[in-house]
Amino acid sequence: MSEHSVTVVRLDRIDEAAAAFALDVARRWMLDRAIITVNTKTDELWHPSVWVPGAEFADAVEPGPWLSGFLTTANNGVDFTAACDAFHPAGNDEPPACRQCSTPAEGAYEEAYGDWATRWFEHRIEPVFTCRACGWSGPAGDWIGEFSLLIGAPAITFNNWPNLRADVTNALRDLLGGRTGVVRCHL
Ligand SMILES: [Zn+2]
Structure with missing residues (x-):
């Protein structure tokens, strides 16, 4: 199965506490808008993420033909990474x-x-x-x-989501603060 993900990552260095705080604020922003909700059926293979699409997730993405299948897609969770990590585009690398x-x-x-x-x-x-x-x-x-390839922290990764709306991506970039980037990975 092919997998794709989009990660928004902060490039400017901040300490761990500040990174965790920024991530909390971003997560709260998404929870308040019901873009995500807690995953009550965590399954290592099928739905490994702690966070999954919320009731209003469709407001955060571009309209498209994906709607019917997205919620039943394996691994459609959202991951929050506080520690510095490398976000590699894999097959998309250019x-x-x-x-x-x-x-x-x-x-x-x-x-x-x-x-x-x-x-x-x-x-x-x-x-x-x-x-x-x-x-x-x-x-x-x-x-x-x-x-x-981009490396930094904190980061938010959307697994197998439809394209996020530009204003949502920009809001998340603002909440992470500093210089940020986006990596689209395809496996
Ligand atoms: Zn040039």
């Missing part, structure tokens, strides 16, 4: 685009991928890529895209 000229960061992103990813994960040093077309430089999270 270099992000330059903020100035939209050229993909092909060389910079792909060369030494393992080195910068390890440094980012272990030491929280966000890599800086330079655009080979226009010379613009910026940290990975400032490049444009939703299909590239």
